[in-house]
Amino acid sequence: MKSDKLITPRSSAYLVERIGFSTLAILSFLLAVPIIGVILYIIIHGAPAISWEFLSRMPSDGMKAGGILPAIVGTFYLTLGTAIFSVPLGIAAAIYLSEYAPENRLTRIIRIAIINLAGIPSIVYGLFGLGLFVIFLKLGTSILAASLTLSIMTLPVIITTTEESLRAVPYAFRVVSTSLGTSRWQTIRRVVLPQAVPGILTGVILGLERAAGETAPILFTGATFFLPQLPNSPLDATMALPYHLFVISTQVPGMPIQIQYGTVLVLLVFVLGMNIVATVIRSRARARRQW
Amino acid sequence: MDKIVVEHLNLRYSDGTESLRDLNLVIPANAITALMGPAGGGKSTFLRALNRLNDLADVVAQSGRVLIDGKDILEPEMDVIALRRKVGMVFSRPLPLPLTIYQNVSYGLEVAGERNREVLDKAVKLALDQAELWDEVHDRLSDPAEALSGGQKQRLCLARALALKPEVILLDEPTSALDPVATAKIESSLSELKKNYTIVIAPHNTQQTARVADWVAFFLQGEMIEFGPSKDIFTRPKDKRTEEYILGRYG
Numbered sequence: 001m002k003s004d005k006l007i008t009p010r011s012s013a014y015l016v017e018r019i020g021f022s023t024l025a026i027l028s029f030l031l032a033v034p035i036i037g038v039i040l041y042i043i044i045h046g047a048p049a050i051s052w053e054f055l056s057r058m059p060s061d062g063m064k065a066g067g068i069l070p071a072i073v074g075t076f077y078l079t080l081g082t083a084i085f086s087v088p089l090g091i092a093a094a095i096y097l098s099e100y101a102p103e104n105r106l107t108r109i110i111r112i113a114i115i116n117l118a119g120i121p122s123i124v125y126g127l128f129g130l131g132l133f134v135i136f137l138k139l140g141t142s143i144l145a146a147s148l149t150l151s152i153m154t155l156p157v158i159i160t161t162t163e164e165s166l167r168a169v170p171y172a173f174r175v176v177s178t179s180l181g182t183s184r185w186q187t188i189r190r191v192v193l194p195q196a197v198p199g200i201l202t203g204v205i206l207g208l209e210r211a212a213g214e215t216a217p218i219l220f221t222g223a224t225f226f227l228p229q230l231p232n233s234p235l236d237a238t239m240a241l242p243y244h245l246f247v248i249s250t251q252v253p254g255m256p257i258q259i260q261y262g263t264v265l266v267l268l269v270f271v272l273g274m275n276i277v278a279t280v281i282r283s284r285a286r287a288r289r290q291w
Numbered sequence: 292m293d294k295i296v297v298e299h300l301n302l303r304y305s306d307g308t309e310s311l312r313d314l315n316l317v318i319p320a321n322a323i324t325a326l327m328g329p330a331g332g333g334k335s336t337f338l339r340a341l342n343r344l345n346d347l348a349d350v351v352a353q354s355g356r357v358l359i360d361g362k363d364i365l366e367p368e369m370d371v372i373a374l375r376r377k378v379g380m381v382f383s384r385p386l387p388l389p390l391t392i393y394q395n396v397s398y399g400l401e402v403a404g405e406r407n408r409e410v411l412d413k414a415v416k417l418a419l420d421q422a423e424l425w426d427e428v429h430d431r432l433s434d435p436a437e438a439l440s441g442g443q444k445q446r447l448c449l450a451r452a453l454a455l456k457p458e459v460i461l462l463d464e465p466t467s468a469l470d471p472v473a474t475a476k477i478e479s480s481l482s483e484l485k486k487n488y489t490i491v492i493a494p495h496n497t498q499q500t501a502r503v504a505d506w507v508a509f510f511l512q513g514e515m516i517e518f519g520p521s522k523d524i525f526t527r528p529k530d531k532r533t534e535e536y537i538l539g540r541y542g
Contacts, residue, residue, distance in 0.1 A: 172386050173388060173389070176382065177398075178375070179379070180375065180399040181374075181375040181402070182372070182402045190398075191388055191389070
């Protein structure tokens, strides 16, 4: 019968589709290979270096022995400092852009500025931070100056992801809430923001993750080669994992390779850990979402 | 008693989709006034003028007066938040807020600053009762509202508006997404509610208009062609276009 012929699995259209899909699947898999390869390679070479001493001790013997505690602590402080400045400001800016800003020239200029901010090479942020925070505002090379520099770099990520999350909340919810006698801010706070929180958190974590792994912006603003003790004020300079890695791989002759891989592994765990947290938040929120 | 008096209301959106031209009508209290007419005739726009929800849209020009209890609500200094508590609205799409059943009903009151648990409990029960939903949901008030059926959701939306103790209720095709049984429930609530409220509805077809309306306003392309008691409109319309619409010649 005619209709049977149309749905036979041996038709050439079916075959072409199978080949097409298989090709796409293979290519997608190839995409994952380098990432998985890098991670495995680092785990294999770095794992033997990891020990409680490595994580909890100061470096010794010209950094060729001992641990990397100050770098871990420093990266933690820098990430925290970046969060303190960039998260409130970024979310506030996104709320303004998404919910309040009129569509006019000024708003367009702000948007273009944010997009361009995201495209600036990180070393430029470093030099900018050196000029503005370290020298002009006299903060010195410090955790504070480095955090502020990283914040400026992180802001566009937080603003754009937050704005997207806010816009993804259906407009009809705003209309409904307004019809029930609520001000615009009450609507945002009680309906829009709670729905957008998972998306915002994801953006914040991804932004901070990038800040945690950056070397160039902290190069002149807060990172230091070696410190005999942990920083005890925001105005102290600090060691940091990415910069420490740069130093021990290029500036210290005769550096045991194991320590280098160990440091990479710690940084990778730090950054990947944040990434995984973001992914979990996002997928949980998707499963719960009602619209 | 005249609850709402509309005088020379003109309104235009920036994209030119719908507009209202020189609307004049008087909406009586404690009755159901139905806005009848083909789509795009300005019924929604008119409803949204009555609670200033058009403020959210891109209105380019608005003139005339809309008096509710003698007060012009189109005045720029009007407290629109208070107005919207007094003039509640039910939309065509049953869209509960992403909250629990209870929270959907208490939402307006809580935002208005009501913190007393007892007061809220009472108001929620009363509103759900009025919307004829209490019996179906009283044992699962803390479930997400999304779990309700379409008809239940729409009655929840009605309860949500009622909880604010409004005086006027606007309904924009409230049953267009509902099956006949759910539609009948909404209609029966409305005929009960009209004893205490002024109801303005854009029914979603002519049959519904005939079933629920005490007064009918016929809207065509942004103009009001005719206004009168329901039985007059349906038995001896004055305007030819009203008659043609009722007979199903267009729409």
